[in-house]
Amino acid sequence: MMNLLEVTALSAEYEGKKILDGVSMSVKPGETVVILGPNGAGKSSLARAIMDLGELRYSGKISFDGQDISRKSTAGRARLGMFLAYQNPIEIPGLPMSEALRSAVEAQGRKLRLTDFQRKLADILDELGLNPFAATRALNVGFSGGEKKKLELAQMMMLEPKLAVLDEIDSGLDIDAAAKISEVLANYQRKTGVSYVIVTHNLRILQKLQVGQVYVLKSGKVVAKGGPKLLEEVRKNGFKTL
């Protein structure tokens, strides 16, 4: 099966320091790939590099769905079906999430009647256990850390990407909420066949998901690669032995 995402020898520097150093990884359609690593290993940098938020210059190559997207803008990548759930979602004063999403759905070229859009969004918020008015409030403004993470997922579910990169989607969530989100992610994957790249410290978020490949990053490099067994190893011994 052809890989959905193929990252080859991806590197980036920031203020003279290598933060990504020849990272290669791949994601198959419908697969859940997990990125682990100690603080400062470059996990978030990798997540953001996959989406290219225009922060850094990258070398190496990224292919998505069979095409080289190394030169594609953030928006171009999103329109191909890529999504990034931010570790720290950005607040946009005055702009309701529903308005932003409506424009984003239009930018994808999808035709969705306003009433259908609203119904779908309401269902998504309900599934995530969010207040139905959350979509009419200013985007990420005045929400708790956990609510912001759920809002990221609401956006994902509305935009229906082929690949969702989830950068510490579980931070700020209590145990019950993390379990619930794990279930939502699993259901959503079953329904849509979405691929996940999950950056996490907390393996609880993975409990309902079937994990494929696992990558461990340290100092911007892939230091270990394996299957679910690697998860067990990290759970027992941490990163020291890797």
Added chain:
Amino acid sequence: MASKRSEQYRGLSRQIVEQISQRKKEPTWMRELRFAGLEQYEKLSMPKFGPDLSGLKLENIASYVEASSAMVDDWAKVPAEIRRSFEELGIPEAERAGLAGVGAQYDSGLVYHNIRRSVAEQGVVYLGLEEALHSEYADMVRKHFMQLVPIDDHKFAALHAAVWSGGSFVYVPPRTSVEFPLQSYYRFNAPGAGQFEHTLIIVDEGADLHFIEGCSAPRYNVANLHAGCVEVFVGKNARMKYSTVESWSKNMYNLNTKRATVAEGGKIEWVTGSFGSHVSMLYPMTILAGRGASMEYTGVSFAGKDQFLDTGVKVEHLAPDTRSMISAKSLAKDRGENVFRSVVKITSDAKRCRSFTDCQSLMLDSGSVSNTIPYFDIQSDDAEVSHEANVGKISRQEIAYLMSRGLSEDAARALIVRGFANDISKELPFEYAAEMNNLIKLEMAENM
């Protein structure tokens, strides 16, 4: 009905003022007031602050443009070309969409004025001001006309007094709540013309009214002048909301004067969206005359290329327990300039007053200018007064975040700007909020 060529009076002289008054068959007191206005106009000097007004050649401004049709109350009778020009703006669809009444002014004259029957039956009066001068409300007009804005208030108030034409008169009887907003729409069509409409609103004790004013004009190469005047009298425990969406063309000098007085327990809300004009000088003023009276101002102004929008608010707290709340947002791009002036006065007798001002500016590029100029004159020793101002730029992070959802950079910027102005859209009826969002989209698309 074919429209005949409209008649214009260019420049300003005693003879022109006389002619305007004669054509309108005005009572003597009004003619005398016009002459007094002319006299003051000649005496008073141009404003000594704010934007450069040298592009405004007053001798070339047509002070009066006769509308090419008489005023009617049946939309179908409005001449086709005038109707078209309003229908492009969504009038009178807006009327059908739930307004208590609509007035439309084309250049100097009202072309349409109508009030919903149920509202008229409540005793609400909505007339063209000139019509009101010849009606049973003539004394009421005389008692209030240019009382809040004295003719020597400033040069353009004097000019207004001399050549005013058109505008609306509204009277809401005591304890009457007008369920739908009343709306006046002003459109300029003659090049190099001045528009000097006068709006006089009296909201009697315990009554409630929302009045909406919309303004627009096509662009010509010569300067146009708008020096209208709005006077609002809010009675005891009455409420008034005055909303304006202004999209004058970019050759307009918008030197408008708006003033309200609020009696005990009454409240006025000003909601203003300023998008158009080459130069604006507009500072709605409120006199909080009775105990517990209050004022809220919510405004947004958007200055683009070749625009200098000098706007602001004045409030005078003359009575105890009065409150004022000012929330202003300004946007500047393509070297546009924005100035927001606030003047808060609290007299020594006005105890326990509170006044809050919050000004936020968003600059969309580095060549643009945003300034906030607050002025306080607080004589009372127990007033609670605060002022906050901040100037910001759209952050790269906000743009990248929306782009990561698939929006182009321009679309992301436009959405962020809309969000910034959302406080104002929320205050407006739906079709006006939609119009405002459209204006933001247009402004954002221009020269980008």
